[in-house]
Amino acid sequence: MSSMNPLMLVIMYGGTTTKVAIYSGDKDLYKETIRHSLDEMKSFKTVWEQYDVRKRDITGWVNSKGFRIDEFDTYVSCSGLVKPCEPGVYEIDEKMIEDFKTEKYGIHTSNPGCCLCYDLGKEFGKPVLTVDPTTDVNMMKIATYSGHPLIPRPNSYHVLNQKATAKFASEKLGKTYEQANIIVAHIGSGITVGAHHQGKVIDVNNGIESDGPFSPVRTGALPVGPLVDLCYSGKYTRQEVHNMLGVEGGLAAYLGTSDGIEIESRIQNRDEEARIAVEAMAYQVAKEIGARSVTLRGEVDAIAITGGLANWKRVVDLITDWVKHISPVYVYPGENELESLAAGALRYLRGEEELKKY
Numbered sequence: 001m002s003s004m005n006p007l008m009l010v011i012m013y014g015g016t017t018t019k020v021a022i023y024s025g026d027k028d029l030y031k032e033t034i035r036h037s038l039d040e041m042k043s044f045k046t047v048w049e050q051y052d053v054r055k056r057d058i059t060g061w062v063n064s065k066g067f068r069i070d071e072f073d074t075y076v077s078c079s080g081l082v083k084p085c086e087p088g089v090y091e092i093d094e095k096m097i098e099d100f101k102t103e104k105y106g107i108h109t110s111n112p113g114c115c116l117c118y119d120l121g122k123e124f125g126k127p128v129l130t131v132d133p134t135t136d137v138n139m140m141k142i143a144t145y146s147g148h149p150l151i152p153r154p155n156s157y158h159v160l161n162q163k164a165t166a167k168f169a170s171e172k173l174g175k176t177y178e179q180a181n182i183i184v185a186h187i188g189s190g191i192t193v194g195a196h197h198q199g200k201v202i203d204v205n206n207g208i209e210s211d212g213p214f215s216p217v218r219t220g221a222l223p224v225g226p227l228v229d230l231c232y233s234g235k236y237t238r239q240e241v242h243n244m245l246g247v248e249g250g251l252a253a254y255l256g257t258s259d260g261i262e263i264e265s266r267i268q269n270r271d272e273e274a275r276i277a278v279e280a281m282a283y284q285v286a287k288e289i290g291a292r293s294v295t296l297r298g299e300v301d302a303i304a305i306t307g308g309l310a311n312w313k314r315v316v317d318l319i320t321d322w323v324k325h326i327s328p329v330y331v332y333p334g335e336n337e338l339e340s341l342a343a344g345a346l347r348y349l350r351g352e353e354e355l356k357k358y
């Protein structure tokens, strides 16, 4: 390997996508978003059943670009769900893998995804890195209370894209990240809204299962009494309820699809059910932004909307209309997760940053 320009396979696992890139040093040679249909995702009883399909798709894509899956110097993956961690570069190790396999910190497709990457590194004798793990140690203590000591309030969120976006917004304001107060709403297949206070995320909704707004495929927070009754109704298994919350909730549950382009076309054709469901989702995102403005005591330099749904003008306009009294609203469609993963891994491989231990 050239330690200055290592060949890296970088992978990000979303609820409905696998994002992949091949980097030579800081140059991205190829990049792709592999989309998985809702029907395909729903056909898996657990996220672990996605392992083989995602591996096949990643390997096929790598081969289609003229590379072999075994020829990378380093494999870089977004992390699965972890205990609260300092942002930084980590080598994925057995302890992390155990937490992913036992789903100690929740169920998410990045748990098997990260194991997949780890298995590749192990098979080919190469390091496997992750950057800025999904759970942040910087939450305010009072923000970790849920309302019952048996149920802590975790905060798995889109750390990579939240931080990258907050940095873009700070730059636009002529400030450093450490000087700015930014609210970032990442609206993708999962939705997380973070309060970035002078370079630290001090409160954010947990993107996984039942916190914050509903999303294209997740329920977000639900009234808990009816949820308890549903769990004990005898109609659903534990796994089915988890799937209902995390894979088939939100727009998918209301409208039978999570595809924004298809839903927009239904709205254009006067589908009122679709219009109201989308307005409800946007309203919940706006309310979450309002909550984060309290976290920042009203001192909000900017609100930044990002993620795949930020491509959807209707949704961005609806949210903006609710929150524009708080601060300026900036929009950054898509995400910068692969770039952030590659840049972090490279800082370590070039000796500019030390590894953190999980």
Ligand SMILES: Nc1ncnc2c1ncn2[C@@H]1O[C@H](COP(=O)(O)OP(=O)(O)OP(=O)(O)O)[C@@H](O)[C@H]1O
Residues within 6 Å of the ligand: 013, 014, 015, 016, 017, 187, 188, 189, 190, 191, 216, 258, 259, 260, 261, 264, 307, 308, 309, 310, 311, 312, 313, 335
């Ligand atoms: N131009 C568009 N118009 C409407 N909806 C869109 C558009 N582009 C993407 N979307 C919607 O955005 C959502 C996907 O967002 P994204 O690509 O961020 O998902 P992901 O990677 O699976 O999830 P996450 O961002 O939570 O990791 C889907 O519901 C998709 O239909």
Ligand SMILES: CCCC(=O)O
Residues within 6 Å of the ligand: 015, 108, 110, 134, 156, 157, 158, 190, 191, 192, 206, 207, 208
């Ligand atoms: C890992 C948390 C990001 C998401 O909500 O999917």
